[in-house]
Amino acid sequence: MITKISLRTQRKLNTILWFICILFCAGLVLIPATWMVISSMKPNYEQFSIPFVWFSKHLTLEAYRNVLADPSFLQSCTNSYIVSIGTTILTVSLSTLAAYGFSRFRFFGRTALLVYALASQMFPHALLVIPYFFILQRLGLYDTYLGLIISYCAFCLPLCMWMLWNYFDTIPISLDEAALIDGCSRIKIIFGVIVPLATPGILATAAFSFLYAWNNFLFALCLTGSDKMRPLTVLIAGLVGEYTTQWNELMAMAFFQSVPLIIVFVFLQKYVVSGITAGAVKQ
């Protein structure tokens, strides 16, 4: 039998053990990311030097300067921003309205629609990209911003509807009723009363949509054809396979691909996490 150690010592040991575990796990998560930043500031001849170099003595921001001066990078960045913001606006507006409807009303087909929204999450991207390729061409929307936005909605919208529906359910319906008694029209209730209260949930949904559209690769790859229209993800992917890769520039681009999201999520972390868990718990 292990000798009894005092409670205080036991607590101290627990804390130390906890810190060790945390440091190890955080290291596993963060070291690749920091390596990306470090590599982006290393000159190319030092990327695979022998002996191995952790921190280069020749730190330079040359890669970032080259990338920011590259017109195809700037074009792709713009494309990504336009498509992501467009998807977010469209998805959030449609799903807010729909989620309010699902939350406050009972009507024929409500359950079926909710189940369909959930089931559509099951469709593999690889399945839907094939028909989208042909449908967009038929509509003349292949290789356009609108085409991409529409195709992104296929996965974004149901998820956002579901998340917001869960969120609206937490706002008491008595608020609606009180406003109705006061003579508010339904529109006024939705936009004047409920939406301001639901702002955290709506922000979380917007963050999700933006994340999905910004990081999307398969749809972006297959539904754009020209250098002019391709988003940042496709540009980076195109550089990955080449033999003489400028690793520092590639890492700089990956940095630019990751930074907007990290900034958004640093501020919205709390809301996004509750959004994910609300969706899971409800099921």
Place this chain on the structure above:
Amino acid sequence: MSIRAKIEGILCVLPATIWLLVVTGWPLFEVLRLSLFKFDLSIAQERFIGFQNYKAVLSDPTFVHSLKNTTLFALTTVVLHIIIGISLALLLNAPIPGTKKLRNILRGIFVFPWLFATVAAASLWILVLRPFGLADHVLMSLGLINQPQNFLGNPSLAMPTVLAMNLWKTYPLVMIMILSGLQSVPHELHEAAKIDGANVFQGFFYITLPLLKGILLTVTLLDTIWMFKIFDLVYLTTGGGPLEITELLPLTIYRQGFLLLKFGYAACLGMILFFVVAAINVIYLIVGRARR
């Protein structure tokens, strides 16, 4: 509910519903139709052949291999996800006094890989896993290997490497859901168990785990579906190789459709993948219902 209220409800839901049905239903119908055709863009041929595509796919050794790979990959990843998710969630939920703020920051750190774009992660991991790269250096310093390895090109290392990369990128969602489940376990139960003389392990296995069963089932279902859809990371790092060891179904679909231009065949592959995912859904729902 009054008629007027019902109409208001339908009006609210109508724009999103119409949009949703068009944007998901139409492509679904199209791909179902395409799967019944021989549609080779390279030879400009479109011919209705009914279920011949399905027969051809099901007897194609490449498809069978891809399906086996994908299933193995998905199941292994899901199990590992749950182990990692529970471990990290326990760490994040540990009632160490005075660390509440730190644990919030840590939660953000642990969620971080999920924010990375798959292309960014893929290019990063290719850099890290190159011979003489970071991975080789760290593993050699720890004495685990004694010469630089070709992680992505070596047939015996490729699949574990792909598994590890994917784990790093996709564990956060699972962890978050398990964490929320953990947080709904009342403290009083653990305290009562402690009074009765239970140690930490007994507390976990007899109290926490049974209460987590619900969320674990949901997580397993969702995660399995997600892991069957993995494309980006594998396509960009190994392309399915070497020797088709890391070939996954979405990759096969992409290759058949957009590289070989056999869209009818690819559509058929896609439908089969969809049916597999739907079948998994049904299995888990049955298991879930049987448990209650």
